[in-house]
Amino acid sequence: MQKILFFCVLAIAAIAASADTTLVAETVRLPDIYQFERTSASLQVTNVGKEAVSITNVRAMRPADRVVAFPAQIAAGATVKIDVEINAANDVGASVHTFQFETKKPADDLLARVTIYVQTVLDNGRPIVDFGPVRLSTADPAHALFELKSEDIPGLAVEEVLETPAFIQARIEPDKRSVRLTVDKVPYYGIHRANLKLRLNSDVQLQAWSEIIADVRGDVVPSSNPLPLDLVLANKPNEYLLVLRHQGQSEFVVGKPSFERIKGKAKVEPCAAKSDDCKQVRFSIAKDNAPGRLSGALVIPQGKGQLPIKVELYGMMLKDDSKIVKVDGDKLMAQATEASGADGKGKQPFVAQLKGALDTRDKTINLPEPSGKGPLLRWQAEEHASVHGYAIYRALSEQGPYERLTREVIAQVVPEEGGSVNYVWRDASAVSGKQYWYYIGAVMNNGSKKKISSPMGVTAK
Amino acid sequence: MRSKLIAATLVAACSMFSTGAFAAACTASAGTIPATPSPSTINGDLCTATDQLVQTCGDTTTIGNARDAIYAVQLGATNSATFTVNGTGFAPYIALMNGPACNSVNTCPTENAGNAGEQVVLDPANNLPAGTYYVFITEQSGSAACGAFSLVTAPVLPVSLQKFSVE
Numbered sequence: 001m002q003k004i005l006f007f008c009v010l011a012i013a014a015i016a017a018s019a020d021t022t023l024v025a026e027t028v029r030l031p032d033i034y035q036f037e038r039t040s041a042s043l044q045v046t047n048v049g050k051e052a053v054s055i056t057n058v059r060a061m062r063p064a065d066r067v068v069a070f071p072a073q074i075a076a077g078a079t080v081k082i083d084v085e086i087n088a089a090n091d092v093g094a095s096v097h098t099f100q101f102e103t104k105k106p107a108d109d110l111l112a113r114v115t116i117y118v119q120t121v122l123d124n125g126r127p128i129v130d131f132g133p134v135r136l137s138t139a140d141p142a143h144a145l146f147e148l149k150s151e152d153i154p155g156l157a158v159e160e161v162l163e164t165p166a167f168i169q170a171r172i173e174p175d176k177r178s179v180r181l182t183v184d185k186v187p188y189y190g191i192h193r194a195n196l197k198l199r200l201n202s203d204v205q206l207q208a209w210s211e212i213i214a215d216v217r218g219d220v221v222p223s224s225n226p227l228p229l230d231l232v233l234a235n236k237p238n239e240y241l242l243v244l245r246h247q248g249q250s251e252f253v254v255g256k257p258s259f260e261r262i263k264g265k266a267k268v269e270p271c272a273a274k275s276d277d278c279k280q281v282r283f284s285i286a287k288d289n290a291p292g293r294l295s296g297a298l299v300i301p302q303g304k305g306q307l308p309i310k311v312e313l314y315g316m317m318l319k320d321d322s323k324i325v326k327v328d329g330d331k332l333m334a335q336a337t338e339a340s341g342a343d344g345k346g347k348q349p350f351v352a353q354l355k356g357a358l359d360t361r362d363k364t365i366n367l368p369e370p371s372g373k374g375p376l377l378r379w380q381a382e383e384h385a386s387v388h389g390y391a392i393y394r395a396l397s398e399q400g401p402y403e404r405l406t407r408e409v410i411a412q413v414v415p416e417e418g419g420s421v422n423y424v425w426r427d428a429s430a431v432s433g434k435q436y437w438y439y440i441g442a443v444m445n446n447g448s449k450k451k452i453s454s455p456m457g458v459t460a461k
Numbered sequence: 462m463r464s465k466l467i468a469a470t471l472v473a474a475c476s477m478f479s480t481g482a483f484a485a486a487c488t489a490s491a492g493t494i495p496a497t498p499s500p501s502t503i504n505g506d507l508c509t510a511t512d513q514l515v516q517t518c519g520d521t522t523t524i525g526n527a528r529d530a531i532y533a534v535q536l537g538a539t540n541s542a543t544f545t546v547n548g549t550g551f552a553p554y555i556a557l558m559n560g561p562a563c564n565s566v567n568t569c570p571t572e573n574a575g576n577a578g579e580q581v582v583l584d585p586a587n588n589l590p591a592g593t594y595y596v597f598i599t600e601q602s603g604s605a606a607c608g609a610f611s612l613v614t615a616p617v618l619p620v621s622l623q624k625f626s627v628e
Contacts, residue, residue, distance in 0.1 A: 021604040027552065027576050061523055094584065096554075096572045098523055111525045111603040113554070113574040230593070231533070292514040293558065316558070316595060318513055318531075327503065329536040329594070336501035336542065337616045380624040385543060386584055386617050420623060438627055442620045445543075445584035446571075452620050458627040 022049035023074065023101060025112035032117040032409055033088050035125060036207045040068075043082040043099060043112045047074040054104040058082060061098040064089050070101075084114070090195070090209040091118040092125030093447025094388075117388055118447065119409065121156060121205045123149040125447045129196075131214035134183055146170075146179040146196060146210050151393065151441075151449070152404035157201045158208075165194030165212050176201075181212060188299070189218045190310035191225055204407055220244050220252050220302065222311050229294060229315025231324075234287040242281040242298065242311060243271060251276040254309075255301035262296030262313055263289050289317045363419025370426040375458045377425045379440050383414050391441040391449070392425055398437050398455050405429070409443045430460035501614045505530050507551055507598065507607035517556045517597055522572060524554060525603020532596040532612065539590055541617035544583040546598050550608025552577045554601035557585050557594055574601040587617065 025045045033039050047053050058070040064087035074080050086097050094117055101110040118125075127146065134142035150156040157176035164170045169182045179196065186192055195209040215225060223243035232238050246252045257266040266283035281300060294315045301308045318324070369376065377392060389409035393402040405427065413421045430436055440453040510528040517524060546553045556572040575581040583596075600606045 021602070021606055023602075024604075025602060027574050027579075027601060094573055094582075096574050100523055100525075109525065109603060111523060111601065113601055115574055290515065292516045323511055323513060324531045324533050325503070325505070327532050327534045329534040329540070330538060332501055332503075332534070332614050333536070333540050333542060333616060336614045339501050339615075376628050378624070378626050378628070379622045381622050384618070384620050385545075385582065385615060387620055440622060440625060444587075444620075445582065446586050448587060450620055453622055453625045456625060456627045 022108045023110040028114045030116040034205045035120045037088050039086050041114045046079040053108050057102040059100045088118045092120050121152040127210040129212050133215045142183040144181045148177045154401040158198045159201050160199040163197035167192040186216045188308045188310045191215050226312035232285050232315045232317045235320045239284045244279045246277040249277045253303035257300045260297040363416040365415050365421045369424045372428050374427045374430045380422050382420045387412050388443045388445045393439050395437045435459045503612045506609045524599050527600040527603050530598040534594045536591050541587045543615050545613045546581050548610035551600040551606040553581045554599050555583045556597045
C-alpha cells in the first residue's frame, strides 16, 4: 500500500513539475452562510517543488476578507494551513473569495480560492434603485423609494440607515419597510452609484444593501453614458466619438477632457453639422492599458460655475483578438434548449436510450422520515442543475403571510440519472389542533428563490 | 497522450486512497470530457490558449498568469442559461463578464472555481439581457497547468416537483 501511495505523490509531483507548479492549493468549500455573516476557512497549501518557497505576502482580494497569519516559508514537500476570515458581505448565491500568495520568485505565486454559498432573507439579494436620468433641482428634487421585500421573514424591518450614498438623502418611512431617497448635491453630472446600507431587525441577516443609481444631468447631455468601448485591441487603432448636445439648443463651452483610471487621448471638436448646441469628443484608448477589464471615466470640464460631465467607460482590453472564440449565443441557446428537451431530460443517443430501457432498477432515493410529532411534508423531485436546495414556508391561512421555517437550505440530493428523490420534512414547531398552510420553495444556485408548489393545508395532530 | 495516461493511472490509483492528506493531492488530474458532446457543447484546450488577462472584473477577481480561454458569446435576446466546464489536467475557474453588469459597485455577477476533475457550474442571475458576454476559463491557481475541457451551455428550465403532500 505504501508503494502505491508513494507512486501517487510522485505522479502528482511529476504532473505539477511539468506544469511548472510549485505551490498547489485545494479550493476550499465552506458551508452556506447568510449575507453579512462572517466565517473562517483554512487554506491548505502544499509545496510540490524540490526547494523551499518563501512567502512574502498573502493578500485577501476582497477588502472585507482577512488573512489571520501566514508562514514565511513552505519547505519542499510540506503542507501548511493558512487561516483566513471570510465576510460574505452582500454576496448572494455561489461566490468565490480569492487569496493571492506572493512569493520571492513570481513564478511560484499562487491563487487560492474559497467557494461559499450565500443566502439572503430578501427576495432579491442585490436590490437596485435606479432613478434613471434626473435633473438637478433644489425646488423639485428627484425621489425614489427603496422597499424591503422578504417572503422569508414577514416582519423584516429597517432599524437604521448605516451608510447613505453621498449624492442621496435617505429617510426611513414610518412602515419601517421602505426608505425614501432624494437626490442631493453632486460634484459632477453623470452616473452616480453607491450602496445604501441598512441595519435590519433580524438576527438571521443583520444588514441589507441596495445599489442606488442616478444619472444626474445638466443642460449639456452626452450621447451615451455609460459608453461601452467593447473589445479594445492593443494591436489595432481604436477611436470613439461622444456627442455633447445642449438640451436648450444654446451655445456652450467645454474644456480639455481628461481620463480617470484609463489611459487615453481626447480632444473636443465641432459636430459634423457645426451647430452651436453640439460638440463632439474624439478619443482613443492607449495601448499600454493593462489587459483585462477597462473601467474608468472621461471627464469633460464645462464653463465657469458649471459642474464637469463624467462619462463612464467600460470595455475589455486585450493584446489581440486572435484567441477569442466568437459564439452565436442565440444559436447555442436554441441547440441547448433542443438538447435538453421541454422536460429537461434531453434527447439521448440510441445506445443511452437502449441502456436506459434495459435498466429497470428503481433509482428512487427515499430520505429517512424524521421522528417526532407535527405535520409531515413529502415531496418528490428530480435533479435540477440550477437548484441549490429547498426551503419550507408556512402560514396560518392559504393567502399568507408565509414565513420561511427552514433557515438552512434542505440540500438537493442528486439521484442516479433517471432517478428521483423523495424528500421528507417534519414541522416539529406546529401546535396540535391548529391549521397550517405550507409550500415548497427552491433556493437557486444564483441566490434567487422560487415558489415551486401550491400551498397545502393541514391541521396539526 | 502520455500525460493523459499518467493522469488516468493516477486517478485510478488515487481513488483507492480518498481520505486524509492524500485526498487533496490525489484529485490532481481527474475529470471527464463527454465522448459524444451535445450540440451545445464547445470543446477546447487550455494548453493552446495564452495568458491574456490578469483580472476579469476588477482587483477582487484576479485570475493570475494562467492561460485564458475566452469566448465572446453574443446574445440577441434575453436568456437564462448555465455554463458548465469539465476539464482535465487543471483546476477550472470560470467567469462570465458583461460590461454593463460589471459597472455595478457590487461584485461582478458570476464566477466559480473548483478542484481538478470537478465540474464547475456558472449560474448567472436569471434573464441575462441581450448583449456580448465574455466567458473565461482558466486554471484557478494562476499556474500554467492546462488540459482539454468542454464548455456546456444549458437553458435554465422551470423547477417543478413531481409530488407534494402534507399529512
